[in-house]
Amino acid sequence: MNAKHEKLIIIGSGPAGFTAAIYASRANLNPLIFEGYQPGGQLTITTDVENYPGFVDGIMGPEMMEIFRKQAHRFGTRSIYKNVSKVDFTLKPFKIFVDSDIYTADSVIVSTGASAKLLNIPSETNYMGFGVSACATCDGFFFKNQIVYVVGGGDTAMEEANFLTKFAAKVILIHRRDAFRASKIMQDRIFKNQKVSVIWNSEVVEVLGETKNGKKSMTGLKIKNTISNTVTEVSGDGLFLALGHLPNSEIFKGILEMDQKGYLIVKPGSTKTNIEGVFAAGDIADSYYRQAVTAAGTGCMAALDAERWLESK
Numbered sequence: 001m002n003a004k005h006e007k008l009i010i011i012g013s014g015p016a017g018f019t020a021a022i023y024a025s026r027a028n029l030n031p032l033i034f035e036g037y038q039p040g041g042q043l044t045i046t047t048d049v050e051n052y053p054g055f056v057d058g059i060m061g062p063e064m065m066e067i068f069r070k071q072a073h074r075f076g077t078r079s080i081y082k083n084v085s086k087v088d089f090t091l092k093p094f095k096i097f098v099d100s101d102i103y104t105a106d107s108v109i110v111s112t113g114a115s116a117k118l119l120n121i122p123s124e125t126n127y128m129g130f131g132v133s134a135c136a137t138c139d140g141f142f143f144k145n146q147i148v149y150v151v152g153g154g155d156t157a158m159e160e161a162n163f164l165t166k167f168a169a170k171v172i173l174i175h176r177r178d179a180f181r182a183s184k185i186m187q188d189r190i191f192k193n194q195k196v197s198v199i200w201n202s203e204v205v206e207v208l209g210e211t212k213n214g215k216k217s218m219t220g221l222k223i224k225n226t227i228s229n230t231v232t233e234v235s236g237d238g239l240f241l242a243l244g245h246l247p248n249s250e251i252f253k254g255i256l257e258m259d260q261k262g263y264l265i266v267k268p269g270s271t272k273t274n275i276e277g278v279f280a281a282g283d284i285a286d287s288y289y290r291q292a293v294t295a296a297g298t299g300c301m302a303a304l305d306a307e308r309w310l311e312s313k
Contacts, residue, residue: 006032008306009096009105011084012112012248014041015292016282018068019299020109020306025075027307031109033072034098036083040065041113042134042283043292050141052292061129064292089255089275107277107310109302110252110264114283114290117243119151123207124241131218132207134241136160137291143238145169149221151204152242153177158186160242165195172236173198176226201226207239247284256280263287271302277313279305 008024010017013035024031043049043061050058059067069079080098088095093104116134118124124132133139136150140163148168150161153175164171173190178200180187190196206222220235247262257265257274264280266272271279281302282295 003095003102003104005093005104006030007105007310008032008107008109009034009094009103010109010111011087011096012036012041012110012282012284013039013069013079014043014065014111014113014282014295015068016113016284016295016299016302017041017109017111018065018072019296020111020281020303021072021077021299022068022075023300023303024109024306025072025077027303029303029307029310030076030078032078032080032103032105034084034096035079035081036112037081039069039079039081042116048142049138049292051138084251087251087255089278092277094277106313107306108279109271109299109306110256110273110278110280110284111282111295111299111302112248112284113295114245114247114263114287116241116245118241119204119243121204121206123209124204124239127207127209127216127218127239130216131209131237132239132241134245135290136163136240136242139238139240140164140167143168146237147172147235148238148240149174149204149234149236150240150242151175152244153180153182154242154244155182155186156244157242158182158190160240161196162189162193164240165193168195168238171196172234174202174204174223175200176203177201199223204239205231208233245283245287245290247287249284259287261287271298271305277306277309279309 008029008031010033086097096103144167147170205224208220209218224231249262264285279302281298
């Protein structure tokens with residue numbers, strides 16, 4: 001089978017992948033981007049984006065990613081809407097396997113992102129972006145003086161709950177056990193915060209909502225007690241999932257250096273991985289900030305790193 005050769009292949013879309021594509025295209029690297037089966041990444045399940053510079057009145061997440069895509073295509077980026085199933089970085093050119101096709105590349109930018117851990121209940125997906133969120137720093141602003149719930153028991157859940165008290169009238173933590181696993185200092189902050197209360201030994205089994213004038217919104221939750229198995233309904237405006245994130249790095253295991261959670265490790269001040277010619281950008285290498293603007297910034301860095309590396313070769 002003849003492999004199709006490219007100077008630069010970008011694996012994964014979203015702010016990091018598209019920004020890398022824009023910069024790489026303008027550097028005449030003629031990049032090919034594999035957008036996957038969910039093009040645009042996590043922003044495709046975000047409704048309003050109000051904190052990205054340049055969009056004064058805010059913008060819908062999917063619409064924003066379409067603008068990014070069009071800009072990349074304007075400069076010559078080509079998109080393929082398929083998932084990469086396997087990579088081989090042992091020899092140059094690198095090999096990228098997509099379905100029954102093989103592509104080779106002189107350099108690769110990995111921007112496969114991360115996925116929020118979800119409850120895996122149908123109603124959660126139905127109301128994602130309409131009351132349900134996996135990012136308090138992204139969406140907390142929209143819940144001014146409202147009642148919101150946070151699911152989780154680790155440091156992330158404590159941080160999100162604390163952050164949400166800046167906006168919400170009341171924040172209620174739901175935890176399936178009778179004790180948090182978060183660090184003591186984070187727990188102390190929560191217990192001292194008068195806006196926060198806790199529902200112990202409980203889990204969310206359904207998100208309740210309604211549709212008015214064609215617009216969906218969450219109205220409450222069904223919560224099951226993990227000891228008695230009794231189900232109760234509570235009213236509320238928002239549900240924040242603080243169960244952590246999973247980096248989409250499965251196909252790079254044993255190939256690219258990563259931390260214990262699976263986030264790719266890059267050399268400080270760069271996007272360089274442990275393999276020369278392979279770069280990582282966005283949430284796949286960022287477990288801390290996880291914002292569209294920071295992902296775009298590292299996408300720019302990755303394209304510049306790739307361009308300079310290719311020139312040196």
